[in-house]
Amino acid sequence: MKLDYTDEQNAFRMDVRDWMQANVPAAPLVSFDHSREGFEAHRDWERTLNEGRWGMVTWPEAYGGRGLDLVTWLIFEEEYYRAEAPLRVNQNGIFLLGPTLMEYGSDEQKARFLPAMASGEEIWAQAWSEPQAGSDLAAVRATARRDGDDYVLSGHKIWSSRAVFADMAFGLFRTDPDSERHKGLSLIFFPLDAPGVKVQPIAQIDGETGFAEIFLEDVRVPAFNRLGDEGQGWSICMATAGFERGLMLRSPARFQVAAKKLVELYQANEARLPAATRDAVLQAWMEAEAYALSIYRTASRLVAGGQIGSEASINKIFWSEMDIAMHRTALAILGARAELTRDAPEAAGVGRWLDGFFFSLAGPIYAGSNEIQRNIIAERMLGLPRR
Amino acid sequence: MDFRFTEEQDMMADVVRGLLADHCQPADLRRLMASNEARDSARWAHIVELGLGGILVPEDKGGLGLAPVDFVQLAEAAGYAALPEPLVENAGVALPLLAALVPADHPVLTRALAGEITVALAHPANPMVADADSAGAILTVAGDTVHLTTPEAAGLVHQPSSDPFRRLHTLANVAGETLATGAQPALDAAFDRGALFAAAQMVGIAQRCVDLAVDYAKERQQFGKPIGSYQAIKHHLATCQVKIEFARPVLYAAAADLPNGDLHSRARISQAKLAATEAADLATRTAIQVHGAMGYSWEVDVHFFLKRAVALASWWGDAALHRDRVAARVMTQPLGPEFTFARES
Ligand SMILES: Cc1cc2nc3c(=O)[nH]c(=O)nc-3n(C[C@H](O)[C@H](O)[C@H](O)COP(=O)(O)OP(=O)(O)OC[C@H]3O[C@@H](n4cnc5c(N)ncnc54)[C@H](O)[C@@H]3O)c2cc1C
Numbered sequence: 001m002k003l004d005y006t007d008e009q010n011a012f013r014m015d016v017r018d019w020m021q022a023n024v025p026a027a028p029l030v031s032f033d034h035s036r037e038g039f040e041a042h043r044d045w046e047r048t049l050n051e052g053r054w055g056m057v058t059w060p061e062a063y064g065g066r067g068l069d070l071v072t073w074l075i076f077e078e079e080y081y082r083a084e085a086p087l088r089v090n091q092n093g094i095f096l097l098g099p100t101l102m103e104y105g106s107d108e109q110k111a112r113f114l115p116a117m118a119s120g121e122e123i124w125a126q127a128w129s130e131p132q133a134g135s136d137l138a139a140v141r142a143t144a145r146r147d148g149d150d151y152v153l154s155g156h157k158i159w160s161s162r163a164v165f166a167d168m169a170f171g172l173f174r175t176d177p178d179s180e181r182h183k184g185l186s187l188i189f190f191p192l193d194a195p196g197v198k199v200q201p202i203a204q205i206d207g208e209t210g211f212a213e214i215f216l217e218d219v220r221v222p223a224f225n226r227l228g229d230e231g232q233g234w235s236i237c238m239a240t241a242g243f244e245r246g247l248m249l250r251s252p253a254r255f256q257v258a259a260k261k262l263v264e265l266y267q268a269n270e271a272r273l274p275a276a277t278r279d280a281v282l283q284a285w286m287e288a289e290a291y292a293l294s295i296y297r298t299a300s301r302l303v304a305g306g307q308i309g310s311e312a313s314i315n316k317i318f319w320s321e322m323d324i325a326m327h328r329t330a331l332a333i334l335g336a337r338a339e340l341t342r343d344a345p346e347a348a349g350v351g352r353w354l355d356g357f358f359f360s361l362a363g364p365i366y367a368g369s370n371e372i373q374r375n376i377i378a379e380r381m382l383g384l385p386r387r
Numbered sequence: 388m389d390f391r392f393t394e395e396q397d398m399m400a401d402v403v404r405g406l407l408a409d410h411c412q413p414a415d416l417r418r419l420m421a422s423n424e425a426r427d428s429a430r431w432a433h434i435v436e437l438g439l440g441g442i443l444v445p446e447d448k449g450g451l452g453l454a455p456v457d458f459v460q461l462a463e464a465a466g467y468a469a470l471p472e473p474l475v476e477n478a479g480v481a482l483p484l485l486a487a488l489v490p491a492d493h494p495v496l497t498r499a500l501a502g503e504i505t506v507a508l509a510h511p512a513n514p515m516v517a518d519a520d521s522a523g524a525i526l527t528v529a530g531d532t533v534h535l536t537t538p539e540a541a542g543l544v545h546q547p548s549s550d551p552f553r554r555l556h557t558l559a560n561v562a563g564e565t566l567a568t569g570a571q572p573a574l575d576a577a578f579d580r581g582a583l584f585a586a587a588q589m590v591g592i593a594q595r596c597v598d599l600a601v602d603y604a605k606e607r608q609q610f611g612k613p614i615g616s617y618q619a620i621k622h623h624l625a626t627c628q629v630k631i632e633f634a635r636p637v638l639y640a641a642a643a644d645l646p647n648g649d650l651h652s653r654a655r656i657s658q659a660k661l662a663a664t665e666a667a668d669l670a671t672r673t674a675i676q677v678h679g680a681m682g683y684s685w686e687v688d689v690h691f692f693l694k695r696a697v698a699l700a701s702w703w704g705d706a707a708l709h710r711d712r713v714a715a716r717v718m719t720q721p722l723g724p725e726f727t728f729a730r731e732s
Binding site: 001005006009081253260282287291296297299301304314318373377378379382383384385 | 604629644658728
């Protein structure tokens with residue numbers, strides 16, 4: 001066990017820091033879920049990142065990356081959040097679909113989709129959930145009918161993040177009409193502006209249109225847009241989901257920066273706060289640190305050739321519950337000002353804690369609800385009987 | 388940066404786990420309890436044979452010269468087995484302290500390293516002394532001076548613990564041969580090891596309780612099905628496992644960083660102690676709930692682990708003390724993701 005960075009890793013950190021200092025926009029961008037303008041500002045940022053070859057440092061150089069390992073990626077993320085750089089509008093692409101494409105895609109598919117993903121030219125949405133297929137994702141009904149060299153897509157997808165303004169979506173479709181449950185599903189890409197696609201924004205708790213319904217009516221896409229084999233959709237999705245909830249979706253730095261801000265908020269208000277508040281703040285810091293240490297441990301294992309397993313479910317429960325606790329502590333410190341929007345004259349120093357709190361409440365739901373994760377831990381890790 | 392144990396470290400842990408699986412099952416604990424002996428001498432002989440006494444003692448003092456990170460998984464295994472004998476307090480805490488204070492040829496040190504005696508430590512952090520009656524020597528502390536005495540001279544007052552395997556005493560007479568003055572740094576380091584290895588034992592206890600409860604939940608049937616098929620039971624146990632999995636990396640990082648001896652490493656040790664205490668608290672209580680009334684009975688083994696967890700929760704510093712140590716780092720040192728592995732500058 002060696003818990004020190006190499007000289008090379010330290011130098012890499014400084015390179016990232018310098019570049020972020022020079023390039024991160026001075027004022028925060030308008031949210032990408034707020035308006036086309038905010039979305040495009042984030043696309044521009046993806047372009048800038050890509051030009052500096054900082055889009056996805058773990059990707060091969062051929063696709064705009066640097067071919068670096070996961071530990072180095074963690075260092076990149078630390079500097080990224082430290083610099084308070086914009087959120088990644090293409091996270092569904094670069095963090096979820098990208099790694100999956102690299103594993104399951106043909107060379108032609110990689111060449112077609114990865115560079116455009118890396119540069120922000122194509123921003124991706126994930127179209128898996130349906131009104132009747134939430135936690136029970138294997139209940140998807142949307143169909144893909146083979147017609148010559150094409151697929152014809154029909155169905156109703158929902159809760160698709162970024163889909164309001166995004167360019168492409170990767171969806172789960174039933175390619176075998178007689179199939180049931182996990183069998184007969186395929187992962188197929190479609191442009192969100194293709195004829196027959198209707199995108200209906202859905203307002204979230206905070207009023208932003210962060211997700212959307214997608215109605216597909218005889219949408220024609222080339223069979224080239226299918227990732228992996230016909231019928232392999234379920235296993236590919238599960239591989240994607242493992243990576244999503246386990247590692248890439250929520251890098252520890254995000255929470256460590258939030259914990260730092262929470263400590264600062266506490267220190268600014270310390271005189272009027274009870275001792276119990278200090279303990280809650282310390283708890284938040286400790287949990288963010290524990291998460292970071294755990295991810296470093298996982299990354300070390302993966303770098304040495306290991307695979308991600310049930311720890312994906314463990315991690316997902318931990319970060320989502322930590323996020324809520326941290327925000328609840330912040331609201332308690334803010335007291336009666338917690339409810340104010342940023343437009344209120346009294347809101348100075350209130351920050352974005354309430355927005356963060358609202359969003360934290362989605363954490364135990366998306367990427368597989370925490371109840372489902374607990375089932376997975378109990379059945380696959382502890383070996384308790386399914387029924 | 389490599390957050391993995393070496394093969395040697397894992398191998399050594401496997402050996403100790405195997406030994407304890409063979410010789411320290413709950414049935415063995417019950418036999419020892421009935422015998423009224425302080426130790427299972429056969430089991431202790433096996434442990435001594437492994438030559439672990441000097442694991443953390445420097446080579447020039449006759450030890451193996453290994454580090455806390457080499458011992459942490461062994462302490463975890465001791466917790467998993469609720470080991471009655473003082474492997475952790477002797478090899479993990481007292482002997483490295485003694486070795487830091489005396490020359491290599493000090494007779495107490497040489498006998499302890501040979502496995503002839505154990506050494507008990509009356510550290511000011513703990514109100515009682517563990518395993519003082521079976522020790523060959525006791526280290527006592529007055530200010531920053533460390534004295535050496537014997538169980539006979541110390542006037543042991545037995546303080547029965549609810550944990551039948553913790554043999555606690557207070558000392559009527561702490562005077563003895565003066566070993567060293569100005570020993571505060573060595574005593575502080577002993578405290579850090581004590582807290583770290585108590586945390587390790589509690590992680591082991593927590594995992595054992597989950598494992599016991601899982602075994603029972605697979606067997607016990609109600610309403611025509613194993614109770615482990617009910618989601619309420621599954622979710623209780625999954626929640627325990629989450630706590631354990633997030634205590635472990637903190638524990639291992641704390642072990643690796645302990646030798647730094649700074650604000651950061653001390654906070655990490657305290658964090659490990661707090662996280663392990665929480666995991667053990669939840670897992671012991673959950674295991675009892677999952678066992679139903681059996682869990683409340685003397686017959687089921689969970690109570691051995693419950694009692695050890697209650698004891699260790701405040702041994703080598705209670706939660707308030709450890710939170711203050713975390714606060715000392717959080718409120719005075721720089722924060723943020725780039726400082727996860729930082730040292731005090
Ligand atoms: C902010 C946000 C972003 C999202 N983004 C996307 C996206 O980009 N693409 C996409 O495809 N989907 C997305 N989703 C959808 C998400 O994946 C689903 O919400 C999730 O899978 C749960 O499905 P559901 O909402 O239908 O809830 P349901 O499945 O109806 O669950 C409702 C409640 O019942 C519980 N429950 C269900 N089944 C069980 C069970 N077997 N045991 C115990 N409890 C159970 C759940 O845990 C939950 O608490 C997003 C959701 C949110 C909130």
